[in-house]
Amino acid sequence: xxxxxxxxxxxxxxxxxxxxxxxxxxxxxxxxxxxxxxxxxxxxxxxxxxxxxxxxxxxxxxxxxxxxxxxxxxxxxxxxxxxxxxxxxxxxxxxxxxxxxxxxxxxxxxxxxxxxxxxxxxxxxxxxxxxxxxxxxxxxxxxxxxxxxxxxxxxxxxxxxxxxxxxxxxxxxxxxxxxxxxxxxxxxxxxxxxxxxxxxxxxxxxxxxxxxxxxxxxxxxxxxxxxxxxxxxxxxxxxxxxxxxxxxxxxxxxxxxxxxxxxxxxxxxxxxxxxxxxxxxxxxxxxxxxxxxxxxxxxxxxxxxxxxxxxxxxxxxxxxxxxxxxxxxx
Numbered sequence: 001x002x003x004x005x006x007x008x009x010x011x012x013x014x015x016x017x018x019x020x021x022x023x024x025x026x027x028x029x030x031x032x033x034x035x036x037x038x039x040x041x042x043x044x045x046x047x048x049x050x051x052x053x054x055x056x057x058x059x060x061x062x063x064x065x066x067x068x069x070x071x072x073x074x075x076x077x078x079x080x081x082x083x084x085x086x087x088x089x090x091x092x093x094x095x096x097x098x099x100x101x102x103x104x105x106x107x108x109x110x111x112x113x114x115x116x117x118x119x120x121x122x123x124x125x126x127x128x129x130x131x132x133x134x135x136x137x138x139x140x141x142x143x144x145x146x147x148x149x150x151x152x153x154x155x156x157x158x159x160x161x162x163x164x165x166x167x168x169x170x171x172x173x174x175x176x177x178x179x180x181x182x183x184x185x186x187x188x189x190x191x192x193x194x195x196x197x198x199x200x201x202x203x204x205x206x207x208x209x210x211x212x213x214x215x216x217x218x219x220x221x222x223x224x225x226x227x228x229x230x231x232x233x234x235x236x237x238x239x240x241x242x243x244x245x246x247x248x249x250x251x252x253x254x255x256x257x258x259x260x261x262x263x264x265x266x267x268x269x270x271x272x273x274x275x276x277x278x279x280x281x282x283x284x285x286x287x288x289x290x291x292x293x294x295x296x297x298x299x300x301x302x303x304x305x306x307x308x309x310x311x312x313x314x315x316x317x318x319x320x321x322x323x324x325x326x327x328x329x330x
Contacts, residue, residue: 018271084309136254
């Protein structure tokens with residue numbers, strides 16, 4: 001555990017160093033000029049983030065059985081907290097998903113269904129991200145006619161498809177029961193209970209995959225959510241007085257997100273997200289100083305959305321533990 005923590009810290013420092021190097025390599029005066037043009041309107045980026053979070057939550061809701069669907073508000077708050085944790089904590093972009101399953105399962109007393117829906121929703125998110133990346137890549141090729149450097153992205157997409165396919169079929173084949181069988185050696189007294197619980201989880205996951213129409217609805221909403229996130233780029237340049245096209249906004253978001261996901265081991269994608277924006281922006285003929293301003297604007301938006309999300313999580317945990325303590329005292 002200590003080695004993992006040290007490795008995470010090392011990667012975090014490495015990413016922060018790259019980000020600092022990228023910032024220092026730009027004309028700080030020009031970057032600040034772009035920020036001054038955006039001004040207080042930067043707050044709208046945080047407000048706009050409500051849209052993709054709500055779409056993601058709506059897609060997640062589709063996966064629950066009709067009679068036991070949690071309220072949309074609860075799913076939205078859980079999704080918001082998950083994004084905040086994945087963005088601001090070094091949890092390899094996974095810890096937030098575990099947390100949202102815990103929040104919903106605990107509130108509605110349906111831990112296994114909540115966990116199963118998150119597992120399927122996570123898979124749908126990865127699948128639609130590939131389509132989103134492909135969309136951005138095709139738009140980039142159509143706009144620039146530059147095929148150099150795109151082959152590596154294509155190879156990365158191919159590898160991602162294979163990995164996600166293997167992940168999907170492992171779930172269908174009983175992933176949790178397989179893992180339970182490997183870990184039950186460490187917990188021999190609870191081996192039977194762990195195996196039974198894992199078997200139930202696998203059954204629930206397969207039931208969800210059997211709901212074809214609901215699965216398709218989730219896929220569509222998740223893809224629309226990815227596309228909606230591109231609006232953040234368009235808004236930033238609109239407020240800066242140098243609007244870009246929707247096509248350019250999608251290219252920036254899709255390929256930048258792909259690079260950040262590939263660098264999941266670097267907390268917050270520090271340096272990677274920002275450097276990829278500069279690289280993609282240069283392919284589109286956008287100024288590097290303006291792109292650096294966008295990269296920093298995205299970091300500011302992460303704090304605007306993430307810090308209140310973490311605060312709400314702490315409030316939620318406090319209420320839950322307070323309620324549990326009062327029940328035990330009766």
